[in-house]
Amino acid sequence: xxxxxxIYRAEPNNGPAASPEEMQASMSKWMDWLxxxxxxxxxxxxxxxxxxxxxxxxxxxMITDGPYTEIKESIGGYSLIKAASxxxxxxxxxxxxxxxxxxxxxxRELNLM
Amino acid sequence: MQQPELIPHLFRTEYRKITAVLCKLFGIEHIEIAExxxxxxxxxxxxTWSIKGLPENPVAWLYMVAKNKAKNYLKRDALFSQxxxxxxxxxxxxxxxxxxxxxxxxxxxxxxxMMFAICHPGIPAEAQVGLALRILCGFGINEIADAxxxxxxxxxxxxxxxxxxxxxxNIAIELPSAAEINKRLETVLTTLYLLFxxxxxxxxxxxxxxxxxxxxxxxxxxxxxxNEATNLPAVxxxxxxxxxxxxxxxxxxxxxxxxxxxxxxxxxxxxxxxIDQGKYFMDAAFDNNAGLGKYHLEAAIAFFHTxxxxxxxxxENILQLYNRLLVTEYSPIAALNRTYALAKARSKEEAxxxxxxxxxxxxxxxHALLGELYSGIDNxxxxxxxxxxxxxxxxxxxRTVLRKKLSLLTGNDTP
Numbered sequence: 300x301x302x303x304x305x306i307y308r309a310e311p312n313n314g315p316a317a318s319p320e321e322m323q324a325s326m327s328k329w330m331d332w333l334x335x336x337x338x339x340x341x342x343x344x345x346x347x348x349x350x351x352x353x354x355x356x357x358x359x360x361m362i363t364d365g366p367y368t369e370i371k372e373s374i375g376g377y378s379l380i381k382a383a384s385x386x387x388x389x390x391x392x393x394x395x396x397x398x399x400x401x402x403x404x405x406x407r408e409l410n411l412m
Numbered sequence: 413m414q415q416p417e418l419i420p421h422l423f424r425t426e427y428r429k430i431t432a433v434l435c436k437l438f439g440i441e442h443i444e445i446a447e448x449x450x451x452x453x454x455x456x457x458x459x460t461w462s463i464k465g466l467p468e469n470p471v472a473w474l475y476m477v478a479k480n481k482a483k484n485y486l487k488r489d490a491l492f493s494q495x496x497x498x499x500x501x502x503x504x505x506x507x508x509x510x511x512x513x514x515x516x517x518x519x520x521x522x523x524x525x526m527m528f529a530i531c532h533p534g535i536p537a538e539a540q541v542g543l544a545l546r547i548l549c550g551f552g553i554n555e556i557a558d559a560x561x562x563x564x565x566x567x568x569x570x571x572x573x574x575x576x577x578x579x580x581x582n583i584a585i586e587l588p589s590a591a592e593i594n595k596r597l598e599t600v601l602t603t604l605y606l607l608f609x610x611x612x613x614x615x616x617x618x619x620x621x622x623x624x625x626x627x628x629x630x631x632x633x634x635x636x637x638x639n640e641a642t643n644l645p646a647v648x649x650x651x652x653x654x655x656x657x658x659x660x661x662x663x664x665x666x667x668x669x670x671x672x673x674x675x676x677x678x679x680x681x682x683x684x685x686x687i688d689q690g691k692y693f694m695d696a697a698f699d700n701n702a703g704l705g706k707y708h709l710e711a712a713i714a715f716f717h718t719x720x721x722x723x724x725x726x727x728e729n730i731l732q733l734y735n736r737l738l739v740t741e742y743s744p745i746a747a748l749n750r751t752y753a754l755a756k757a758r759s760k761e762e763a764x765x766x767x768x769x770x771x772x773x774x775x776x777x778x779h780a781l782l783g784e785l786y787s788g789i790d791n792x793x794x795x796x797x798x799x800x801x802x803x804x805x806x807x808x809x810x811r812t813v814l815r816k817k818l819s820l821l822t823g824n825d826t827p
Contacts, residue, residue: 327732334735338747339769345739 300381302343302409303388307395308372309402311351328396336380336391346378372402379409419458422470427454427550430478432522433514435547437482440529441579443547449485453478475514482512523548524639525585527632531600532583539574540603541610546571549628559610559621587641597642601650601707604629608654619665626661630654637693648697649707655690656714659683671809679720687718709737713749727756744772748781760785776804780814787821795821 382388434446467473545551611625663681734750755763772778779801786794
């Protein structure tokens with residue numbers, strides 16, 4: 300088994316704030332998806348969600364707010380998944396709830412030192 | 413209580429107290445001497461009482477004899493008494509004046525401290541459970557062997573190695589510091605959880621043995637809730653879990669010792685007092701905004717099972733609890749139970765898709781689950797899985813249940 304980093308990307312939600320019920324439903328979908336993977340003993344680390352706000356530090360101490368000027372989608376969170384191969388990892392990612400809101404999952408194998 | 417039953421009864425309740433107090437006094441490296449003095453006390457009791465009859469207060473009599481034996485030992489064994497005297501900071505001549513404190517407070521404190529010494533992270537989990545049964549619960553070697561479905565020699569070996577390890581690591585008999593207590597408590601709770609599960613889920617057909625293991629696990633967990641330093645949310649959550657689970661003890665086997673499945677159990681046989689006790693400790697566990705650990709989640713799941721209400725909402729709650737439990741820590745049994753909850757909350761079809769990804773082909777419960785999920789959808793597949801489960805099952809109790817399911821499904825009796 301190898302470890303793969305799943306990076307969840309989606310466009311920042313600039314629409315009206317979600318209602319508590321919508322947030323609950325979205326939370327359940329994520330937990331179902333993680334639960335499915337964990338039930339197969341393939342979740343190495345559930346990871347975290349990320350706040351949308353951030354800063355980027357560039358050469359010459361240039362600091363800008365947020366990474367959004369360069370990529371349209373921002374990273375919403377990440378998890379660590381165990382899988383036999385990149386193909387299997389990709390198969391697992393097919394059920395990710397981020398896909399339903401037009402986002403994507405980037406999968407990268409960890410290059411362990 | 414008559415004498416023949418009284419001594420085994422007192423052995424069960426008092427042996428562990430005397431051992432804990434003496435061991436605390438002598439230090440962990442002399443654990444066997446503490447055990448010998450405690451055993452010897454009961455030998456003297458059975459000899460004396462059979463001739464002279466029962467003393468007025470048998471417990472006080474035992475404590476007095478144990479104290480005298482300990483003092484005599486200290487006096488007689490020069491080498492031992494020098495070593496011990498150094499440790500307990502008294503001179504060998506003063507052995508007679510060494511206070512052997514068998515007060516209720518010191519008994520409780522010593523037992524609690526012994527619990528932390530025995531459940532030390534350096535001792536293998538299986539040995540911890542064995543030692544806990546011997547030292548903290550006063551089980552005989554035969555009884556432990558019986559509980560583990562193994563022989564006396566295996567248990568003796570296991571206990572010997574564990575005691576060697578206690579000695580080699582020079583493990584102190586004390587409560588860990590406040591900073592360390594949460595981490596050390598984890599191992600203690602794991603041992604108590606294993607001890608309980610040994611009773612609750614074991615293949616053992618003798619329900620008396622199983623009930624005793626569960627009762628002992630609960631008694632020790634109770635002990636932790638009674639001390640301010642160890643009365644922590646996770647302890648209360650574990651005790652809530654044990655209370656909810658054991659409330660069904662009377663309902664889960666019939667007179668022949670056969671398993672009665674949850675859905676077929678008579679709710680009137682569920683112990684309401686234990687359910688209430690579970691709710692009480694559950695409230696305590698959720699007090700002061702403590703984080704939700706594994707035992708909180710399991711206790712919450714067990715709570716939902718204290719009522720047979722069968723709604724989608726209930727199963728949705730259970731599903732989400734299992735999701736969180738699995739994301740925290742994987743276990744095959746949690747994975748299987750989660751899949752069952754998925755079927756109840758969503759659909760059998762969705763659960764079958766997920767079940768077939770579980771990679772638990774060697775587990776009879778996996779096939780039992782698929783047998784359940786496929787019935788009504790594809791009875792041929794269901795029967796196939798039930799037959800595989802039957803071939804893999806370890807205990808007669810499991811096989812009986814599976815045979816019944818299979819005959820219900822195929823409409824005829826299978827050998």
